[in-house]
Amino acid sequence: MKNSVKNQLQELYKTDGYLWLQQTVELLKEKDFQDLDLDGLIEELESLGRSEFNKARSLLRQIIIHLLLLEYWEKEYERNHRHWQAEIIAFRDDLIHELTASLKNKLILELDSIYHVAVSFVSKKTGLSKSLFPANCPYSFEELLEENWYPNHKRS
Incomplete structure (x- = not known):
């Protein structure tokens, strides 16, 4: 079940970045680190630094x-x-x-x-x-x- 949350989040990253961000923030607040889309999160943090x-x-x-x-x-x-x-x-x-x-x-x-x-x-x-x-x-x-x-x- 947990893996499907991560897969859904990874798919969401490709289709709706804003919703992906909201859900990622919620996972972080809940300290649910295993469901995070780490590749997407790393990409976003690198992009933030470049910006x-x-x-x-x-x-x-x-x-x-x-x-x-x-x-x-x-x-x-x-x-x-x-x-x-x-x-x-x-x-x-x-x-x-x-x-x-x-x-x-x-x-x-x-x-x-x-x-x-x-x-x-x-x-x-x-x-x-x-x-x-x-x-x-x-x-x-x-x-x-x-x-x-x-x-x-x-x-x-």
Whole structure:
């Protein structure tokens, strides 16, 4: 009988993820560990970890994008610099609330990769040449999160 509960749960994982999650939570609350769909649970936990990292990575990328716009996009600076600063405030706040020690360490390791994506985005959006931007991220991780830090605007 017990094996059929596990089989039903495994089948449910493929067809109705939300219901699978509800039933899995109930089994955990009841400490019914033998009926758990461990493969599905492991897959979901791994997916949750990837989602948390991707969210933090996206927020950091948005911070960098807006810092680059502030620093380099002369044509739109006067009209948009306050908007870009406001966006940075919101992205910083969101990232700080998501950040854990391990996420921070992983983001630091991937900072240059995230920066290169941000440069590609800003270059495409503004028409500015990628060669205008530093080869590696010019901002420290601390600066990226510092509440009132903004780079100096590069005036032509």
